[in-house]
Amino acid sequence: MLNVQLTIAVVAGALVGLGVFLLVREASPASPALTPALRRLHHSAERAPARDVDGSQDLQWLTGVVRWLRPPHKELALLGRTPEQYALSLLLSALIGLAAPPVASIVLSAVGFELPVVVPVVVGLAIAAGAALLAHQDVLSKAKQARREFSRAVCTYLDLVALQLSAAHGPVQALERAAKVCDGWVFERIRESLRLAQLQMHSPWDELRDLAEQIGVPELGDVGSIMQSSGTEGAQVHETLRSRADSLRDQIRTDNLARAEAVTGRLDIPGAFLVFVLIGFVLYPFLARI
Template identity: 40%
Template sequence: MISPWAVLAGATAAGGLAVLISELRPAPPDLGQALERLHRAPNPRRTAATTVRASWYDQLGARALAVVGARVPQQELALVGRTPARFMAHKLLFALIGLVLPGYLSAMAAVGGVALPVAVPMLAGLGMAAGGWLLPDAIVQSEAKEARVEYLHGIAAYLELVALERASDHGPAEAMRRAAAIGRGAVLRRIRDALERAATDRLPPWDGLDTLAEELGLTPLQDVADIMRISGTDGAAVYDTLRARAKGLRDELLADELAKAGTDSERMVAPGAALTLLMTVLIVYPALYQMLHVF
């Protein structure tokens, strides 16, 4: 006869797995969030009050934003396109999984006949809950680092496109809009949304880039806005300036890539030396063994 505790444990595990898969699945586009981005104030800061609450999951995360001591990386979340409410919901979910998992494993061990002290799952649950609470921060930081590099490559391409549009005798505002409309990548799409939002608010396009640069924490995007502001207000020729800034940005990215490649090469020295030593031992050991046993 199957134990009811085993059935309950299996149902709980299956339900948790189903909830986890449903949350990891990409969500459909939210029309409310798109409209909120278009009609947002010129210099906003996304908070729990302005977050569009699409589900109970986001509502729970929005309420968790009021927890004392909870730090929300606003710029990193903006880079990866994740809302603070969803970020806090992920923290709560991982912390809950870490808190419950040791108790669940202890119950399964008890069903199998292996009894553990109560203090073991309690202490392990607290430790895993703390680790689960901090895990989303590490994930967001890693994703934001990759997204920042992608944004910098996109901004370098956007600088070149704006320079070409200016060389074609288009005005500063028109050059910025036409350059953003050429590409279909995530970076240029984000820039295009910022320009459309500025046009909706009857603001110059460089003000829209100012807002986006502050939201994402990207200085090169702020440089684009400053250069085009000078061109729009003073009528300065900025073709050479744009090309020079694009070249400087690409040089910075190349230097970072070379430094990363050098670091990775240094890390490969130890595994390579260990592999060489292992091969040497494998080759020398049979001959050495034969020599010692012959004499």
């Protein structure tokens, strides 16, 4: 019993020490990160995405893990995360899952219930793999939802650009003025892309196509392709923009109906089960008298 208490004390002390270390590390002022800002201002054709944030250089030790994990780059770019942050989230999830069974085994040993050593090891490995998979699926699920939101915002952006062109604004000015009308993270990403094109003397439609390819939203690339014909050939494209917005709106409506039908189909099973339960309640008095 003394060894068990000593083990619990050591583990508890290690956890408290780790918590104090993390608190001190987060509270200490960090040096400004100039590398991400310079990379965003002087990017090449294969530029680092705008998702690089301050402090991401602290996770450079995870570069080797990132190459092994092969993270979903488009989904991470859409969510504004780096591959190192993705790898860190998977590692933390796996470590928590791996540590849970040994801690539970120590607690059970303290109350007198001994478990074989192989049980917490095997269960910990299984939970660690499951926790890492859940973290990966969480990224994919959030990216899927964010991509749908981005597509709906692009539909609005198409209408706004068409209105700006109808008001006799130039193609570049129409893109910039339309992006300033609405708030939200989608329009912030568009404004940032247009601002980057202005600073680097690039055409805004090329920058929008690059952003669309980076985050996996082809609808935004359509805006760039349509506006390119207006900027280089002088074509009147406001009707084309309205038509593309209408078709995109119909596509979004169709996708929403498909998801609604899928959710309704999944509700059939619990609904049928509820019917059987109600039938059982109705028939039980008669069957009990037989």
